[in-house]
Amino acid sequence: MRIPEETVERIRQSTDILEVINDFVSLKKRGSNYIACCPFHNEKTPSFNVNPVRQIYKCFGCGKAGDAVRFVMDIENIGYGEALRYLAKKYGVEIEEQEQTPEDLLRQNERESLLIVLNFAKTFFQETLLNTDEGKGIGLSYFRERGFTNPTIDAFELGYTLDQWSALLQEGQRRGYSTELLEKAGLILTKEGTDGGKQKMFDRFRGRVMFPIHNVSGRVIAFGARILKVDKTQPKYLNSPETTVYHKSQVLYGIFQAKQAIRQEDVCYLTEGYTDVISLHQAGIKNVVASSGTSLTTEQIRLIARFTPNVTILYDGDAAGIKAALRGLDMVLEEGLNLKLLLLPDGEDPDSYVHKLGAEAFKSYINEHSQDFIDFKASRWLTEAGDNPLKRAEGISDVCASITKIPDLLKRQTLSQRVAQVFHVSEQSVISEINRLLRKQQDQGRKDSERQQRSSDLGRQQSPGSASIPPEPSVDDLNALFGDFGVDASGFDEPKTTALPRPVTVDRANSVRTPISYQEEECIRLLINYGARELEPGITLCQYVLSELHEIEFQTSPLNLILTLFREAYSRGDILTAGDFLNRQSSATEQSNDIDIQHQAIHLTTPRYEISGGWLKHEILVPSEEEIGILADAAYRNILRIKKILAEQRMAALQQLLREAGRKSPEEADQLLTEFMHFKRIDIEISSLLGTVISG
Structure with a gap:
């Protein structure tokens, strides 16, 4: 069910990301931020950074980033709605929702449904312990013999299950939980009838004291159960089987408490x-x-x-x-x-x-x-x-x-x-x-690696690659790109040959980075952090960058999307800020575009290093990027570098076509060479402006 937007906003305003993350990992203060070893990947040196001012986190090791809601989603592996409910419960924010029906449960993902049915079972076992004659006479008596007090029993949510075949099954069905869900949660078993007869379903746990197993956030994910009577046909302890929410190798009993x-x-x-x-x-x-x-x-x-x-x-x-x-x-x-x-x-x-x-x-x-x-x-x-x-x-x-x-x-x-x-x-x-x-370990590791490599080589199958050829650039495109340098492309005819190939869009998921992707990222970083700053009276950084880039499209997909959002907002008279991207996550957060945008914004607004306090103590001054002169120069050079790389890309494509000039007419070859020299002059001029040494 959908949580109203005003309720979502109340949850966000009530949430303190330091408190949320501290429930799962120990944070230590460093400068104005907090650090820890990342809970999402194995590391020995802390690279997990939390910014309490912006209420975001960022790991410089594995790249995980987001706000408090995203952290709960990632650490608990749950959906957006369930993460909001977790935070609402933690901070006492009331969520007005209709009572869930079995149909509602079916619409939720399996993990969330399992957590709900396991919580039902925990409550059922608690009530059985405290409110039934068998529970009080056997289960509660056992806990009293162990010396457990009422606060302790409550703290660990201990319970008891009746010595009956289907007490939990019947109560679960009465509450509207499907037998399939109860079985997936490890609460019931199914046995085939003899001679092809009807299947029999019965409780996994019967006549046992129950020890709920909690995850770090306190959700019940499984049960341990101890039998109290002497029965050599049954094990003394019986645990839940592994499920979508319970992997015994990853859980410690009592970690929540x-x-x-x-x-x-x-x-x-x-x-x-x-x-x-x-x-x-x-x-x-x-x-x-x-x-x-x-x-x-x-x-x-x-x-x-x-x-x-x-x-x-x-x-x-x-x-x-x-x-x-x-x-x-x-x-x-x-x-x-x-x-x-x-x-x-x-x-x-x-x-x-x-x-x-x-x-x-x-x-x-x-x-x-x-x-x-x-x-x-x-x-x-x-x-x-x-x-x-x-x-x-x-x-x-x-x-x-x-x-x-x-x-x-x-x-x-x-x-x-x-x-x-x-x-x-x-x-x-x-x-x-x-x-x-x-040395022995290293030698063994090298041998294992070589053996795996040989095995991989034998099994590897090569498949031919493919590349797409985008449309050729128009004269207007060239003027838009290079008009700033006093060069008019109108004197050149558009090529009548094969279109010029452009580089494949960067694939960040596989860590494939092209040179231009770094400059595009720097451009977006400047826009997000300083877009509204005036470089000179009446000229903001956003206005300067967008006018210089004109109709240029970035080759890195999420960065191009952010650039488009800046253009759309500026056309309405607005300049976007970091907050517009950091808080972009909404009830539609599962959409990949929103996730990519928020992730990029966090990455570009979170500095990995801070100026040492020792430098400040000894009055070692470091120029700030926020100084107008430094900021203006950074934006100017970034625009030049983007245009220089674009020129280099076109030159490389023209060189490839010139190598194939033997199959073309002399007129086509001359036109390609003329265009190449045009881009070469642009490249030289930009290099001169950047102070780059040019060889040859």
């Missing part, structure tokens, strides 16, 4: 189970998450890295816990995070041990017994090796192998000193071993 505490404490505690997270949270240790349902994955580590670079793994002290800790160790190091490990006493897990010690004593235990990965590994190797020198050497090599995973060279060098101290060997021998392992 923990993200603010992780940011404040600047460390994330990583455990294994649901109840570990809940018990520690209730004890006041809220910066804790779990990798439930899967071994630790790279995606989960990167999710933690959005909020802190520091991770402490809290695993059980048994063999399985040690194995799990060692398995995740190198993965954490490889992502550039700072790692500590803590194994609890044998037979204990975080849930049981925090109940035994109490919150404060448990915090003290963490601080006193956490080890860095070198001490963690070394203590085990030294215990196992005893006086065996070969085992000690094997242990040194194993620790060095973990150090090679660290991307930071300075960290590797510092840690090599620690290894030498712990194992009582020379630092040079440790460095030599690290370098040997690095």
Whole structure:
């Protein structure tokens, strides 16, 4: 359903982009803006920039850009309407909409529909826990035995599902949710009847306490369920299957409840189970998450890295816990995070041990017994090796192998000193071993790359390319392009031969850039940022640029569209500003043109670098682009460069035609040469004005 435009505007005015993005990644102030490692691609150095004044973000690494609505759409992978509803809920903006019908749901995309039906299931499980005799007698009693209080149960939205075949199915159908949607959400199962009989549908979760799994923004995307009765035919824990909204390798249990505490404490505690997270949270240790349902994955580590670079793994002290800790160790190091490990006493897990010690004593235990990965590994190797020198050497090599995973060279060098101290060997021998392992990794990587290349070469099929020939230029076109330099094209006849080819439009998606695309981009940047500035009394930059370009069309599609919008607005007596493009996104935001325009505007209004405060402190003055003289010169030179590249393109096309002159009449060849010399004189004149050195 469509949200009224006045409501959309209220949502936008209420939204603070810093608050919105801080829900998903930790921002740090730099100058007047804020930076972070980008949540949309893997990086170690922050290139994600947020401008609180203009309420926009821009990543200089992957190119993602937009406003708060676009950020929510991209990070949550949801549609425009759902992003607006998310922000409206966050900022308490009421949206007046009719109650959704099953037909409305069908018109929404699958992801949004799944989120809605999963939220229904969560509420149904909560109500079953609190309002039914079975729920209170079994489910709530279990949570009470674990020591969970009402605020904790509410915080994690815990629930219970009846020990019946189709309690959720029947309620879902009564509410108008299709069985197909319930099945796609992983809530029901379908079984073929015997002997070709009718299909049977039943609830996936029956007679279990329910642990909703939330994404970073707090939406329920899946469930974990624990059975309470003894039944060897069923697994103790049962998780939702992977769906459009749930990929278990990318999710951490408790991240929504923990993200603010992780940011404040600047460390994330990583455990294994649901109840570990809940018990520690209730004890006041809220910066804790779990990798439930899967071994630790790279995606989960990167999710933690959005909020802190520091991770402490809290695993059980048994063999399985040690194995799990060692398995995740190198993965954490490889992502550039700072790692500590803590194994609890044998037979204990975080849930049981925090109940035994109490919150404060448990915090003290963490601080006193956490080890860095070198001490963690070394203590085990030294215990196992005893006086065996070969085992000690094997242990040194194993620790060095973990150090090679660290991307930071300075960290590797510092840690090599620690290894030498712990194992009582020379630092040079440790460095030599690290370098040997690095060379081995590089050699293996090169072999893998060559093998993939050979495989790719065998499978590659070449297909002939094609090029289109645009219409030939008219005399009016030439006068429009080059009349500013006192050259009249009327003395030349239009060619009667094959039309002159022009370069293919730049394909930004594949990073194909032509020289003119950079100058077109600079022209649009000047227009967006300074179009209304007067270069001299009564002459704005917009007026100057548009008059100089006259009927020239840009070859980069989104830039040409923006130029056209400037021309249309100027013809009405208006001059567009950055805000006209940054706020262009509307209820029709899914249209690619609007998205391209907003993306371009953000790119061209967001400076990547700022003047160092040290320069200002020492009174090192840097001329500002906004000074009229500098701005006028920038616009003048930009126009000259555009026209020079256009002349060069026409010259290159004429040269190609001259190479084929053997198949033409002498008159046609002479005409081509005359035209070439015409453009050559223009090129020389522009080069002179730009102060470019011309050879030959």
